[in-house]
Amino acid sequence: MNHNKRIRTAVIAGLGAASMVALSACSAADTKSSGSADEVTITVPSWVGARANAEVAKKLLEDEVGVKKVELQQLDEPIAWDALNNGKADAILEDWDGQPKKQKLYIDDKKTVVKGGDLGVTGHIGWYVPKYYADKHPEILDYKNLNKFAKDFKSNRSGDKGEFIGAAPSYTTYDEFLIKNHKLNFKIKDTGNEAAQIKEIQRKYAAKEPFISYWWEPLWANADMDMVEVKLPPFEEGCNEPETKTKCGYANTPLQKYFNADFAKDGGDAAEFLKNFKWTTEEQNEVAMSIAKDKMSGEAAAEKWIKDNKATWEKWIPKK
Amino acid sequence: MSAAPASVLEKKDGVSPPGPPSSDAPGPLAALLRNPKAMALVAALLVAVVSALVTANGAWPADLTFDVRSPLDDINTWMAQNRDTHPVFLYFLLHISNTSESAVDGVLGALEGLGFIGVTVAAVLVSWYAGGANLRRRALALAGIAFGTFAVIGVLDVWEEAMETLALMVVCVAVAGLVGVLLGLAAGLSDRAERILRPVFDTMQVLPAFSYLLPFVLMFDVGTPAVFMATVIYAAPPMARLTSLGLRGADAAALEASRSLGASAWQRLWTARLPLARKPMLLGLNQTIMMCLSMVVLATVVGAGGLGDPIFTAISTLDVGLAAPAGIAIVLIAVWLDRTTAGFGERVDDAAPARSAFATRVVWAAMAAVIAGAAVLGQALGRTEWPENWVIDISQPINEVVGWIERELGSGIPVIGGTLTWANGFIDYGINPLFDALLATPWWAVLLVAGVLGYLAGRWRAAITVVLALAAIGAMGLWSRSMDTLSQVIAALVVTLILGFAIGVLAARVAWVERGIRPVLDTMQTLPAFIYLIPMIALFGSNPAAAAVASVIYALPAVIRITAQGIRQIDPSALEAARSLGASTGQQLRQVQLPLARPALLVALNQGVVLVLSMVVIGGMIGGGALGVDVVRGLTKGDLGLGLTAGIAIVCLGLLLDRISQPGADVKERALR
Known part of the structure; x- marks a missing residue:
């Protein structure tokens, strides 16, 4: 047993030594990895419209601007901000203004992220009901009357409340607080992700069932469905701070681009191109529709749009 | 734990040895009344039901909750501000x-440098070596699996992603393996270290992979390092556990022989104990690799990319x-890695004379040369990336099939309804009543029932753990959220156990069923949890039923396998005796096989609980x-x-479910042996 003890001591000493070695690389570590203009990383959040931006930008950057490798990294909106801050990604092409805290921290305090201008698309979030239901019950279109109709929206998971179909986990939403602060008799259903929510709504729409949902524009699925917005108290600057006290509806958000500060400065043509990148809701929807509805690959969808819209994208390419 | 463990399934006194009930046993009710533990459980359940009926609302009281979120948010902000200063x-x-980041980049660079030809050749050679490095069937089959894996990866146009995943895997497995071996050495050589580490490993095995991610994202920000740390910590325990097991299980005679030859403690470790422990260590490495893969995908x-x-x-x-x-x-990668590491494990057992050290070195040198040659060939041909025209697009046909399934099987099939109808039925009659019952029961009655169950399974220690875990959930203000998750877990678990025991019994009794499902089970057990999610939304919609079905499928293979094994391992003479006494098939099963296989069934129950929980949590992503959400x-x-x-609430639920379903340690070991 004595021998065992010696081995044990040696092992423990070895463990200790190993951790000392790990510690003793004792200089301050580098904090930044900076991308070069040869390689551009664009963050892609989970919704299809934003993927349309990224796919088209990637294709054009590679084919027309001459960037060697464009990486599209799947990152949800809030995490994308962290990636922009630490240089793991270079650009966000579509931000819905849902991260006020991170914006302040990274843009104003640490100056690691800079604004990249309008995407050209205006986003709007709201509470929507299908038109066939609103036609029958026009009063529903005012939030004050929602409780009267709550029973129509009951489901097997909402108890005696109405079911409110909620946003995907990473999306900007104040629904929880709106429902609480207006004492609405609704329970939010967590759909888990955008596609699951859209699928659920398409199914209900096809069956002409009543439903009320967190919904937004632009969205490719709106081409096939008639949805009407429920009026919430109007948005005013600062009315959703702190968010737990929110009583107002959602703003119209001109969607924004953001870049890593180093990339914006040293990114050359690639950064220039991404700053110029600006298109309309219809154009974005066209590409999004190809991806989501026709199930084309992102690359094929981008290629198809690029072929037909040279006049639009030519303006984005930096002059040599 | 010295006494034989009490069972959760059968309310029988834990001290009496398990065995078929003798014919002169009193009626079940009388037996129940004589059994103090069963009485305790019945009493606790009665209290719960009565109090639920009386109060009808059992939510955790608001004045017993504490705000833990605000301080956590403050930490979060502080970290974000100070992470690079x-x-x-x-x-x-x-x-x-x-x-970690440069290590992963380095490995990825090396893989890219090898090119697709080099990587494929290297994989084929390593697998061939694992299979015995000869021209027999096993070696060739393993080489074939490796070749097929990488060819298919290329043809399906996911080569680049696969290399990213492999690079991350290589680094994670190396570090997790090393950490595991070191901890295993500590636990294997020192009783005190074993006493400290054992419960830690036990607990870590219960935790769903998902709950590991967040703390590391907080410390390391998003990206490779966070994934690396979470994966290493998630995957190291099996390596450590099996290393320790191997060291402790070494044949005493061999050690004594080595000692009598005058070997020092170090020599004994190197020349006797470690070589003797090689097989369990390889098994541990195999599990570590599988867990790394599953985590890297989830991350x-x-x-994490890839x-x-x-x-x-x-x-x-x-x-x-x-x-x-x-x-x-x-x-394919999972199957390839699994078979290859298993191949190395089988080599240890090979009866064939081992090659001389020289021959082994020659084989390795030749392999290295061939791999280098392949890499150079790829470079010379200008082909390091998989050629673009060697690619097949399978997404269109698959989407058409899925579309058809959704349209045709969703609802409206006569008599059986269709998958969406089932999903709603499962919610209406399975999950919802459970949820309502759990919420209606006063919190203290839930604690009481859980405590009694814990005591029956593992005496005071388990009872206290269980009660504290539940109290922590309540104190964080997550009582009703947790009861929601718990109701889904229980509903899914019941289905899993019914199906698992049934199929397991069938497989144990009917040889061709066993042969038929074994490869299916093998494959299913290697799949990362993530994979199961997608088809579920298509079939069942976005709701708890979809998550529950995913977890049933995820947990079934383990339950089936352990059940079948347990029943098959029963002493054949017991069965023969029953048969010669004229017992019918049903009687054999009920009175001999199932009672004798009870320890295995308990292990299956425990495994099922842990797996179902981990999947139900991920199910938050699909409604x-x-x-989970x-x-x-x-x-x-x-x-x-x-x-x-x-995440903490999930961990608490994990502890709760594990402790009340855990058979005592000695039962577990007997069943696994």
């Missing part, structure tokens, strides 16, 4: 972060066709709601307060 980060964490949620990426995208666009190539690649929201929104508290 504070000394703790600069001199410690960032080194880990940068080292795409926090920016093969998980298309799957994550596909979940958010419901594009099964997009996920399929990556999914197939993951399955499971409750705690809170963790996802916390991860994706960077809302630490929300994510961590939900």
